[in-house]
Amino acid sequence: MSVLHDGASTAAGGAALLSARQLVTCAHVVNDALGRDLYAAAPPAADGLRLAFHGPESPQYRSARLSVWVPPQRGSSSMVWQGDLAVLELDEPVPGWLSPVVWRDMAEGQTLRAWHGGGEAIAFADTEVKLQEGRFGYLDGQLSGAAIGPGFSGGPLWATDDATVVGLVVAHVMPGDGPMSPQTTVRRSWAVPWQAIRDELERAGAAETVAECTVHQRAYTTAVCGDGSTAGSLTAELWSLLGDPVRRAQHARTLAARLGYEPPAGESAPSVEELAQLLASEERALATLTESVAPTVQGGPSRAGLDRLLAVGRLTGTARLLSLDEHQFLLRELTLAAVADAALLPRAAREALRYIVPPSCLSGTRLNPRDLDAAVTELEAYRDGGQPADGIPPVPALLTLVEYVAAATAPPVREALHAWSERVVARLGSHPAALQLRRADAAAWAAYRPSPVVRLVAEISGPPDRYQCALWEVRQDGATASLATADRPRSAAEIARLIREAAENPRDDCGQGVTHVDILVGREGLQLPFDEWEAASSVEFLPRVPLGVKFRIALRCPEVSARAPRREAELRRRWESAHAGPLVVDESCASPEKVYALLETSHRDTAQVVLHGPRAPREALLQLCLALGVPVVLWDRDAENHEHAHRLDDIAPAGPLHQLPERIQHFRAGQYGAGIPSPARPSLVWENTELPLPGGLELLDPAEGADIR
Numbered sequence: 001m002s003v004l005h006d007g008a009s010t011a012a013g014g015a016a017l018l019s020a021r022q023l024v025t026c027a028h029v030v031n032d033a034l035g036r037d038l039y040a041a042a043p044p045a046a047d048g049l050r051l052a053f054h055g056p057e058s059p060q061y062r063s064a065r066l067s068v069w070v071p072p073q074r075g076s077s078s079m080v081w082q083g084d085l086a087v088l089e090l091d092e093p094v095p096g097w098l099s100p101v102v103w104r105d106m107a108e109g110q111t112l113r114a115w116h117g118g119g120e121a122i123a124f125a126d127t128e129v130k131l132q133e134g135r136f137g138y139l140d141g142q143l144s145g146a147a148i149g150p151g152f153s154g155g156p157l158w159a160t161d162d163a164t165v166v167g168l169v170v171a172h173v174m175p176g177d178g179p180m181s182p183q184t185t186v187r188r189s190w191a192v193p194w195q196a197i198r199d200e201l202e203r204a205g206a207a208e209t210v211a212e213c214t215v216h217q218r219a220y221t222t223a224v225c226g227d228g229s230t231a232g233s234l235t236a237e238l239w240s241l242l243g244d245p246v247r248r249a250q251h252a253r254t255l256a257a258r259l260g261y262e263p264p265a266g267e268s269a270p271s272v273e274e275l276a277q278l279l280a281s282e283e284r285a286l287a288t289l290t291e292s293v294a295p296t297v298q299g300g301p302s303r304a305g306l307d308r309l310l311a312v313g314r315l316t317g318t319a320r321l322l323s324l325d326e327h328q329f330l331l332r333e334l335t336l337a338a339v340a341d342a343a344l345l346p347r348a349a350r351e352a353l354r355y356i357v358p359p360s361c362l363s364g365t366r367l368n369p370r371d372l373d374a375a376v377t378e379l380e381a382y383r384d385g386g387q388p389a390d391g392i393p394p395v396p397a398l399l400t401l402v403e404y405v406a407a408a409t410a411p412p413v414r415e416a417l418h419a420w421s422e423r424v425v426a427r428l429g430s431h432p433a434a435l436q437l438r439r440a441d442a443a444a445w446a447a448y449r450p451s452p453v454v455r456l457v458a459e460i461s462g463p464p465d466r467y468q469c470a471l472w473e474v475r476q477d478g479a480t481a482s483l484a485t486a487d488r489p490r491s492a493a494e495i496a497r498l499i500r501e502a503a504e505n506p507r508d509d510c511g512q513g514v515t516h517v518d519i520l521v522g523r524e525g526l527q528l529p530f531d532e533w534e535a536a537s538s539v540e541f542l543p544r545v546p547l548g549v550k551f552r553i554a555l556r557c558p559e560v561s562a563r564a565p566r567r568e569a570e571l572r573r574r575w576e577s578a579h580a581g582p583l584v585v586d587e588s589c590a591s592p593e594k595v596y597a598l599l600e601t602s603h604r605d606t607a608q609v610v611l612h613g614p615r616a617p618r619e620a621l622l623q624l625c626l627a628l629g630v631p632v633v634l635w636d637r638d639a640e641n642h643e644h645a646h647r648l649d650d651i652a653p654a655g656p657l658h659q660l661p662e663r664i665q666h667f668r669a670g671q672y673g674a675g676i677p678s679p680a681r682p683s684l685v686w687e688n689t690e691l692p693l694p695g696g697l698e699l700l701d702p703a704e705g706a707d708i709r
Contacts (some may be wrong), residue, residue: 001016001017002052002059006033006034006050011052011116012029012032013025013026013117013155014115014154015051015155016215017094017101019212019213020540021540022087023051024086024087024088024168025085026168026170027069027071027085027086029153030066033050039081041073044066044069049088049437050064050065052119053094055097062092062237064088064660065088065091065656066087066089067206068086069086070203072199074442079347080171080190083200085168087201087206100214101165102164102215103166103197103303104164104194104196105166106137106194107129110165111127112126112129112139112157113126113157113158115155117151123146125149125152126142126145127145134196136192136193137191138188139188140188141189142303147187150170150172152189153169157169167191167192168192168478170191192322195576198210202536205490207490208497209489215374219708233275234276234312237308238309239271242293245269248272250269259282259285260317260667276374280318281666282314284319284322286322286324287313287321287322287324287427290309290427291427292305300648310446320377321380321663326423333416333565335372337413338372339369342362342369346365346403347361348405349363352400352401353379354396355489359371359374365502366538379398382397382398395435399435399438400422403418403435403439406421407439407443407445412579427428436557441553442650449477451475453473454476455516455691456474456502457473457474457694458470458499458517458520459471459520460495460519460521461486466521467490468489470484470485471498471499474694483498484502484696496535497535499551500535500547503517504539516552517554519554522557523557523560526622529681530553530555531547533547534548546668549669556685556688556693558625560692562659567628570629572689573605574605574629574630578605578607578657581605581608582657583598583603584612591621592621595625599625607632608633610633612635612639612644612660613641614642615637615640626639626685632657632684634651634660634664634685636648636680636682637683638684640679647680650665650678662683667680699701
């Protein structure tokens with residue numbers, strides 16, 4: 001794909017696709033495309049970057065905006081620099097024939113291929129990683145064919161052996177630059193490895209973006225046991241199990257056919273040592289072999305020998321849990337389930353995998369089917385799906401998850417997955433009762449219908465642009481469950497997306513959806529424009545919208561209660577005794593003394609205050625109202641004086657109090673996309689005493705979907 005020069009069809013450089021709507025390139029490529037100095041550090045103001053996607057037919061074009069900016073940062077070297085990354089967010093998804101790249105770590109000796117940003121198939125250059133040193137990868141090309149040069153920057157470096165991407169091209173070293181005289185190599189370039197891209201983006205607050213990337217799972221390698229080679233350890237068990245040449249020949253021929261190897265000539269059998277070498281080198285060979293051996297052993301010494309053989313493969317780390325057929329069948333069935341319901345596997349994983357840390361792609365609210373293979377591979381390494389009953393062998397975690405998925409699917413898929421689990425358990429030698437126990441738990445989980453989620457509560461703190469955010473869901477019966485912890489800094493866009501995804505992808509199918517979001521802040525956060533934070537949707541067809549358009553946003557400030565001991569009691573009293581209209585603070589009563597006197601006398605039972613006037617005195621009056629236990633406070637955070645009071649008239653501040661959050665949401669929705677929007681920026685504190693704040697031991701029981709970390 002090409003990052004195009006502003007107003008032209010020529011390419012400033014290339015880019016790598018991260019997801020259906022995000023791509024990464026070099027910051028200096030963006031600078032070049034916009035006609036700026038290549039090493040300009042300030043983020044560009046323009047959103048209208050143009051990109052071209054080159055496919056089987058004519059190019060397709062998209063526009064993009066800047067999402068993450070890591071400017072070029074020159075250090076002590078005049079030839080290389082740090083940073084230089086930009087994440088761009090597309091206004092619409094990429095063409096359907098494109099898929100995000102699969103990343104892997106850069107390492108010395110890798111043979112790579114890069115393309116010019118112009119997209120011509122002929123404009124490729126081959127190179128090799130000669131030195132990978134920290135944040136830099138140094139590349140040398142052969143003195144034949146094309147060479148990396150201008151226009152290659154920002155493009156992905158493809159590994160030629162498996163079509164993964166190991167980094168981005170940054171620059172080509174021209175002869176005569178610094179110590180690089182014309183006497184030295186003329187085809188040296190340098191790149192930013194995937195390891196550095198990942199670290200830079202996480203440091204820039206884009207850890208969520210990194211988590212969405214597809215990363216190559218490193219293949220198993222032949223491990224070495226403490227008392228000798230892996231093959232040697234397998235050999236000892238193979239002799240006791242397949243010492244008979246006729247029996248060994250039969251199973252070896254079956255194994256060769258399933259692995260795609262040429263079977264042994266005639267009726268000959270491979271030696272035990274040769275078979276052990278194959279099992280040590282092919283990650284699914286051992287499971288595939290035991291698939292044919294297991295039905296021939298029914299208890300006794302032979303079954304014990306098979307169990308020992310499986311244990312050797314598990315302990316040495318050379319064998320996957322599933323055979324080739326088992327793996328292919330499971331991926332096919334789970335893909336169908338994920339396509340039908342993208343939220344099913346993450347929902348099932350939260351319950352089935354409570355005793356382990358699940359794969360990252362199962363930790364969110366939806367699963368992209370392309371991440372399924374990596375998730376299955378990771379789960380194969382876990383052998384226990386939870387503590388079993390006394391005397392019953394454990395069931396692998398992957399099979400436990402499959403049982404929970406099966407319990408929540410239609411009968412044809414459910415029956416197919418049940419039959420698959422039974423075959424795998426029989427091959428592994430686990431007791432059938434252990435599987436039945438998991439199946440009964442899964443059925444009970446699938447039959448349970450929790451109270452619907454009706455509200456989200458977000459606690460947001462920290463300096464601007466580096467916020468900490470914890471998120472809870474609140475059910476109709478008052479139960480709460482943690483959705484995210486304040487474990488790392490997040491940008492406003494990340495928090496907005498987190499809230500919207502949680503609302504659009506609830507953990508159950510009950511209720512009419514989430515309409516209310518309470519935001520818990522300290523006093524310093526009361527003026528932040530949370531309602532204007534734009535939230536992207538996980539559904540590619542839906543546009544980005546401000547949170548205040550999507551939800552009824554209300555602020556809560558628990559910090560004030562810690563400083564005003566009587567506040568909680570006053571909040572309840574004012575809610576219970578409210579019978580008058582709001583106290584409108586205008587020029588006639590704008591001093592703290594006057595407001596205090598009114599709230600303690602004639603307006604002692606008032607539940608709502610509307611604040612007008614300049615910013616500084618208005619903020620002081622807001623904190624006074626909160627300290628005196630006023631549960632509802634409305635103000636225009638952009639108002640500069642009392643003459644701006646009329647800007648809130650469209651909200652009808654004196655209208656029915658219980659409809660105020662809805663009126664504010666409708667006002668914001670009416671202004672969204674309006675040709676000449678209102679200058680009013682309403683903010684609302686709404687302290688709901690009937691909704692206790694989440695935390696402590698009030699969280700939802702894990703069996704009902706809590707996220708335990």
